[in-house]
Amino acid sequence: MAVVTRGFTGRGRVDPKLPPGQYLTEDFPVLSAGPTPRIDLNRWKFSVVTETGQKHSWSWQELLALPAEDVTVDIHCVTKWSKFGTRWHGVPVDTLLADVETAADYVMAHSYGGYTTNVPLEDLTDGQAWIAYRYDGEDLAPEHGGPARLLVPHLYFWKSAKWVNGLEMMPEDSPGFWESAGYHNYGDPWREQRYYGD
Amino acid sequence: MARAAILRRLSWQAASIAEIREETDTARTFVLDVAGWEGHTAGQHVDLRLTADNGYSAQRSYSIASAPADDRLEVTVQRVPDGEVSGYLVDAAQPGDMVELRGPVGGYFTWDPEELDPVLLVAGGSGIVPLMSMIRARGALHSRVPFRLIYSTRGPGAAIYADELRRRVRDDRGLDVAYAYTREVPEGWPRPAGRLDAALLTAAGWPADLRPAAFVCGPTGFVEAVADLLVAQGNDPSRVKTERFGPTGG
Amino acid sequence: MDYLDGNMLAGALREIFTVDVTTAQARCAGCGRTGMVAQTRVYEHAAGLVARCPGCDGVLIRLVRAPDRAYLDLHGTSFLEMPMP
Numbered sequence: 001m002a003v004v005t006r007g008f009t010g011r012g013r014v015d016p017k018l019p020p021g022q023y024l025t026e027d028f029p030v031l032s033a034g035p036t037p038r039i040d041l042n043r044w045k046f047s048v049v050t051e052t053g054q055k056h057s058w059s060w061q062e063l064l065a066l067p068a069e070d071v072t073v074d075i076h077c078v079t080k081w082s083k084f085g086t087r088w089h090g091v092p093v094d095t096l097l098a099d100v101e102t103a104a105d106y107v108m109a110h111s112y113g114g115y116t117t118n119v120p121l122e123d124l125t126d127g128q129a130w131i132a133y134r135y136d137g138e139d140l141a142p143e144h145g146g147p148a149r150l151l152v153p154h155l156y157f158w159k160s161a162k163w164v165n166g167l168e169m170m171p172e173d174s175p176g177f178w179e180s181a182g183y184h185n186y187g188d189p190w191r192e193q194r195y196y197g198d
Numbered sequence: 199m200a201r202a203a204i205l206r207r208l209s210w211q212a213a214s215i216a217e218i219r220e221e222t223d224t225a226r227t228f229v230l231d232v233a234g235w236e237g238h239t240a241g242q243h244v245d246l247r248l249t250a251d252n253g254y255s256a257q258r259s260y261s262i263a264s265a266p267a268d269d270r271l272e273v274t275v276q277r278v279p280d281g282e283v284s285g286y287l288v289d290a291a292q293p294g295d296m297v298e299l300r301g302p303v304g305g306y307f308t309w310d311p312e313e314l315d316p317v318l319l320v321a322g323g324s325g326i327v328p329l330m331s332m333i334r335a336r337g338a339l340h341s342r343v344p345f346r347l348i349y350s351t352r353g354p355g356a357a358i359y360a361d362e363l364r365r366r367v368r369d370d371r372g373l374d375v376a377y378a379y380t381r382e383v384p385e386g387w388p389r390p391a392g393r394l395d396a397a398l399l400t401a402a403g404w405p406a407d408l409r410p411a412a413f414v415c416g417p418t419g420f421v422e423a424v425a426d427l428l429v430a431q432g433n434d435p436s437r438v439k440t441e442r443f444g445p446t447g448g
Numbered sequence: 449m450d451y452l453d454g455n456m457l458a459g460a461l462r463e464i465f466t467v468d469v470t471t472a473q474a475r476c477a478g479c480g481r482t483g484m485v486a487q488t489r490v491y492e493h494a495a496g497l498v499a500r501c502p503g504c505d506g507v508l509i510r511l512v513r514a515p516d517r518a519y520l521d522l523h524g525t526s527f528l529e530m531p532m533p
Contacts, residue, residue, distance in 0.1 A: 205466035205467060206461055206466060207462070207464065207466055208459070208462040208463055209463060216523070243455075243459075244459075245457070245459040251484050259456055259459065300459045300462070300463070301459060303458035303459045303462050303468065304468070304469040304470065304486075305457040305458070305470060305471040305486075306454075306455055306458075306470050306471050306484060306486030306487075307455055352461070398458075418450075418451065418452065440453060440487075441453060442451075442452050442453050442457055443452070
């Protein structure tokens with residue numbers, strides 16, 4: 001049983017609206033497993049690749065030209081901090097998948113810098129996910145995943161891949177970076193699915 | 199045949215704050231009581247974990263400041279801006295308060311008193327802490343290994359252990375200390391405020407052909423710049439040991 | 449400059465191993481560079497501890513801690529060389 005340190009409160013508050021085991025924070029912690037990629041917008045490319053090898057790509061200008069929306073969501077990090085009412089602006093993944101033909105059920109999100117995370121296709125559609133490029137009214141900062149990141153707020157935030165550059169359709173599920181390191185394959189904060197086997 | 203030591207995994211254990219000493223405006227030394235403490239090697243650190251009533255916990259690593267020969271374990275903590283753990287420790291903690299501790303750990307950044315090569319210590323800000331453990335260890339052993347410390351801080355008021363360092367330069371033979379003040383300098387100081395540079399390393403350090411053992415500790419950027427300078431001066435990279443605290447200095 | 453050095457892994461690894469692994473030599477499975485674990489680049493502000501090769505930035509070690517178990521991934525390390533008594 002942990003020793004409680006008198007008078008220590010730290011940055012976390014408990015709130016009844018939080019998923020189990022989470023603490024509310026006012027700041028926006030930066031978590032990263034590696035160096036922050038610096039991407040030239042002239043070379044930035046986002047691709048959706050199907051299981052048959054069909055590729056649909058967008059340049060930065062093309063992404064910005066797509067219909068986008070403002071979204072306000074609560075986010076939950078597996079390291080226990082949560083933030084209510086975060087404001088993003090981005091393109092729904094539904095829009096990017098509109099002309100994509102796939103029979104695959106799973107998706108691997110890929111990022112500049114090599115990060116990956118796997119998400120079932122049905123968790124990225126029907127208004128559940130975005131490619132976000134603005135946060136809190138400003139361009140998304142590199143340390144928070146800019147120029148663009150995946151945003152899938154109903155799962156733990158490690159699934160919202162920073163520096164996203166593609167979605168790969170997979171007929172069979174395969175674990176991404178943290179999923180293959182001991183984190184849960186799906187990651188539902190409301191069922192507290194943090195670690196492998198939870 | 200020597201009996202093999204019984205090796206055990208380390209785990210978190212309760213520690214109580216026995217005493218708190220003010221070192222500077224923003225730094226405090228904590229004397230900790232830890233049951234079964236078996237001592238440490240100069241340069242090692244401990245991890246401290248604080249848990250709030252609501253279960254929220256945070257942990258940080260802090261270098262051990264005391265000499266291995268001392269009875270009591272001491273760590274020195276510098277408050278960093280917005281520091282969740284250092285802010286509590288420096289501003290709120292009181293003798294009698296409990297924390298959790300894991301350690302001592304870290305076999306790399308340690309000083310071996312059996313090595314006779316001269317030692318260069320370069321500290322940036324709170325990076326002085328593990329190097330002070332080495333200086334104190336040297337003093338307790340009456341070691342004759344020559345030590346030179348170059349200590350970079352914002353100004354004289356920010357230097358931790360300044361009085362003790364002055365006393366040791368006087369009493370522990372073979373210790374020299376030079377300061378690099380980056381923002382404010384005392385009246386009449388020969389060197390204007392500025393970063394530690396190659397010229398000061400040359401003036402206050404050891405020539406590379408003496409093959410000194412170098413220990414550099416402080417924020418990541420400081421450590422990398424100094425390590426690069428030492429290698430550029432001809433020191434073998436394997437003789438330059440570094441401990442980076444990260445941008446916030448711990 | 450958002451990484452620390454491998455020295456910062458010492459406590460976490462010492463809960464698993466009965467010896468200090470930070471003084472072991474590790475060979476990067478990516479680029480073949482061999483160096484001390486204490487000299488790797490550690491990203492500790494992450495969902496777990498990640499130690500990367502100072503040469504190629506490849507991941508050498510990952511450690512995820514759950515309350516009652518640890519997941520240790522060493523597949524990015526082709527070997528750890530540890531002195532034996």
